[in-house]
Amino acid sequence: MKFVLATKNQGKVKEMLALLGDLDIEMVLPSDVGVDLDVEETGETFAENALLKAKALCEATGLTSIGDDSGLCVDALNGAPGVYSARYGGEELDDAGRYRLLLSSMRGQTTRQAHFQCQIACAFPNGDVLTAEGRCEGAIAFAPMGTDGFGYDPVFLIPELGKTFAQISSEEKNKRSHRGKALVTFAQKVKAYLG
Numbered sequence: 223m224k225f226v227l228a229t230k231n232q233g234k235v236k237e238m239l240a241l242l243g244d245l246d247i248e249m250v251l252p253s254d255v256g257v258d259l260d261v262e263e264t265g266e267t268f269a270e271n272a273l274l275k276a277k278a279l280c281e282a283t284g285l286t287s288i289g290d291d292s293g294l295c296v297d298a299l300n301g302a303p304g305v306y307s308a309r310y311g312g313e314e315l316d317d318a319g320r321y322r323l324l325l326s327s328m329r330g331q332t333t334r335q336a337h338f339q340c341q342i343a344c345a346f347p348n349g350d351v352l353t354a355e356g357r358c359e360g361a362i363a364f365a366p367m368g369t370d371g372f373g374y375d376p377v378f379l380i381p382e383l384g385k386t387f388a389q390i391s392s393e394e395k396n397k398r399s400h401r402g403k404a405l406v407t408f409a410q411k412v413k414a415y416l417g
C-alpha cells in the first residue's frame with residue numbers, strides 16, 4: 223500500500239521515514255506523485271491542522287496520507303508559540319530567526335520549562351482516519367547548542383542529558399521525541415488497521 227507524507231518539512235520527512243521504516247508500506251512525497259499543495263493551517267489545535275493536511279493530500283493524490291502538526295509550547299509564554307510555531311515572528315523568519323526570537327522573548331526568564339507536541343493524522347481514501355499524539359518534556363536553553371536536527375532543536379534542552387535535540391544523534395532524538403512517541407503509537411494502529 224502506498225502512503226504519501228503530507229508535509230513540506232524535510233526534517234519531519236527524515237524522521238517519519240526512519241520511524242515508520244519497519245511498516246510494510248511504501249512512502250512517497252507529494253512531489254513524487256506530481257502534487258504541490260500549500261495547505262492552509264487554519265485549525266486552532268495540532269489535531270485539527272494534522273487532519274487538514276492529511277485530508278487535503280489524500281484528496282489531491284487519491285492516496286492514504288499522513289499529516290504531522292507539531293510545535294513547541296513554552297510555559298513562561300503561556301504555551302506559545304504552540305500551533306503557531308512555524309509562523310512565530312512572521313513568515314519571513316527562518317528556523318534560526320525563530321529560535322533567536324524565542325531566546326530573546328525568554329531573556330531574564332528563569333522558568334524555562336517547555337514541551338514539544340506532535341499530532342499525527344492519517345486519512346484513508348475511504349474516509350477512515352487514524353490519529354496518534356506524542357509529547358516530549360524539556361526546557362529552553364539560554365543559548366543555541368548543536369547543529370543537528372531542525373526547527374527549534376538547538377534551543378530545546380533535555381535536562382537529564384544536559385544536551386539539546388541538536389546535540390544528539392537522530393536515533394537518540396527519535397527515541398525520546400514527541401514525533402518518535404507519536405509515530406510508535408501510530409505504527410501500532412496502522413498495523414492493527416491493515417491487519
Ligand SMILES: O=c1[nH]c(=O)c2ncn([C@@H]3O[C@H](COP(=O)(O)OP(=O)(O)OP(=O)(O)O)[C@@H](O)[C@H]3O)c2[nH]1
Nearest residue numbers: 229230231290291292293294307308372373374375
Ligand atoms: O526543533 C524542532 N524539533 C522538532 O522535532 C520539531 N517538530 C516541529 N517543530 C517546529 O514546529 C513547527 C511545526 O509547524 P508545522 O507542524 O506546521 O510544520 P511545518 O510548517 O514545518 O511543515 P508542514 O508539515 O506543515 O508542511 C515548525 O516551526 C517546526 O520547526 C520542531 N522543531
Ligand SMILES: [Mg+2]
Nearest residue numbers: 230263291308
Ligand atoms: Mg506547516
